[in-house]
Amino acid sequence: MTNANALPQTQLVVKWYPPRRDVRLESVPVPRVLHPDDAIVKIDLAGLCGSDLHAYRGLEDISQPHICGHEFVGHVVALGESFTPFSSPSRSSLYGRLCVGDKVISPFTTSCGDCHFCRLGFTARCVSSLLFGSPALPGAQAQYVRVPDAGGTLLLVEPSSPLMAIPDQNLLLLADILPTGLFVAMQALAHPKLSPVLTGRPWPASESGFLNVEASTNAAPLTQEDRTLTVGLVGLGPVGLCAAVALIDRLDILSVPVRIVAVDTNPIRRNKAQSIISTFSNSTLEEFHIVDPDEARVLVREWGGGGCHAVLEVVGTPLALTLSHGLLAPYGILSSCGVHQAPALPFTGREMYNSNMTLEFGRCNVRSLSVSATGLLVRQQGALSKVVERIVPLTNAVEAYERFESGEWGKVVFNVWA
CATH class of the missing domain: 3.90.180.10 (Medium-chain alcohol dehydrogenases, catalytic domain)
Structure with missing residues (x-):
């Protein structure tokens, strides 16, 4: 001492x-x-x-x-x-x-x-x-x-x-913000609900781990459109920028096409995000749109499929949750790392039930993610330096x-x- x-x-x-x-x-x-x-x-x-x-x-x-x-x-x-x-x-x-x-x-x-x-x-x-x-x-x-x-x-x-x-x-x-961005992306990408898109096998045969189940054989095979992963990102402050980099970095190892819509009301933040995203070249990243909330709603409707498979919410306000919920497809995952202050969620349990949505909330385990976050920082220095x-x-x-x-x-x- x-x-x-x-x-x-x-x-x-x-x-x-x-x-x-x-x-x-x-x-x-x-x-x-x-x-x-x-x-x-x-x-x-x-x-x-x-x-x-x-x-x-x-x-x-x-x-x-x-x-x-x-x-x-x-x-x-x-x-x-x-x-x-x-x-x-x-x-x-x-x-x-x-x-x-x-x-x-x-x-x-x-x-x-x-x-x-x-x-x-x-x-x-x-x-x-x-x-x-x-x-x-x-x-x-x-x-x-x-x-x-x-x-x-x-x-x-x-x-x-x-x-x-x-x-x-x-x-x-x-x-904080890099592991937190990685955390909110991982909470979605590692979720079993994304397995049909990522594996090409319908639920429940796509489930891994301890389950040993077979899917019904009556369903038609998955199409290319079925296997196009759609992700929303609500909030492009510093944590949102780190989440975007983490998301693209993780998706680079997947062999499925990806569409991402990133949303913020602030044009300064949208321009900053564009400068960072422009540093990437990802062969599976079909589309990456940086838009305001109204444009996001229109774009996701045009994509079809009922909405995004996952939405990352990094703001921490009822308005951000409401937008995220609105962009989400049935069986979608809402992954949130925003520090929420409101006493209640802006949607009901019945709405969640009717769409089979999943909520992933909470604080990042920074200490446990340190090795993964360090690797991300080393790999993506060009983007993260901005x-x-x-x-x-x-x-x-x-x-x-x-x-x-x-x-x-x-x-x-x-x-x-x-």
Whole structure:
């Protein structure tokens, strides 16, 4: 454990105050190790995320001022006593390997690595999970941050890793929005309901895993049109852009034709998405349309087939869910990673029953997806390097929140030392 006296006494942070739209730059004490499993990280870059805007707008059920932010890249400057070469082999190997000076990326939530959910890979629902940038855990729009359960949380950037050659602003995508984009795509693409399209075998014979069933032989063979996968993407903010890249990357391994419609009300975001999509050449990608909601409804009707096989919703509002539901075909999958605040869904259980739709909601297991997300970042550096729009000093935080909320600015990264 590093001597806490080697750290400065104070740091600059961005702090949110209730009820809404009140963020301030303040000087506060530098965090110290409080538990043997803690790490203190000196932050190099921190992100401004769309979900930071929920608290900023006063939509979260919180009333306590807190340090904002949950995305960061930095270096370890202090460790608790659990970090030793003699750490128990039953714990995360990072407790035996992480050292002061190591470069790290952190998922936006902590995970112990030891509980039932962590062992299953569902690290987002760790029994001791905490969200950075909340009253429960001070955030990363700061110069230093305390990371609880650091051995089960942090991602170590090894000196030999290909990540060492990637700029820090792109590494920051691994903290949240890239794995979240991958997660929302995987929740749809890995669903058994897509198996008839992907395998060419009708349900239930298309099901894999533990089922051993045969389909009726009375049905006509699947046509080429039956095997054309149609996917909607609602929301083209930073997470939506990452979802688009993840979707195309995953679909590249499939041998079926694909049509995608990506939707956003903001023309600035649509133009940004077009600049990213234009970097791809995918032989199975028949169509990729970037349109407004009205155009999307018309286009999907023209495609026929009753709608999209899957819709990815990355906004987190009732309007986005309503649009997603309207684009969905019977037996469709609505995969959502938006952080919803409304008390009820904008469609009924009977509507879901009548269309056999599937809902996939929730928070991404960033820690468990880190290897897959890293591979995606390495493969798609050209497209993903366009996601971060600007790097600004932490002292510009008030302006950054205002312009990001208005949609005038895209993904913002803070240089906390500028």
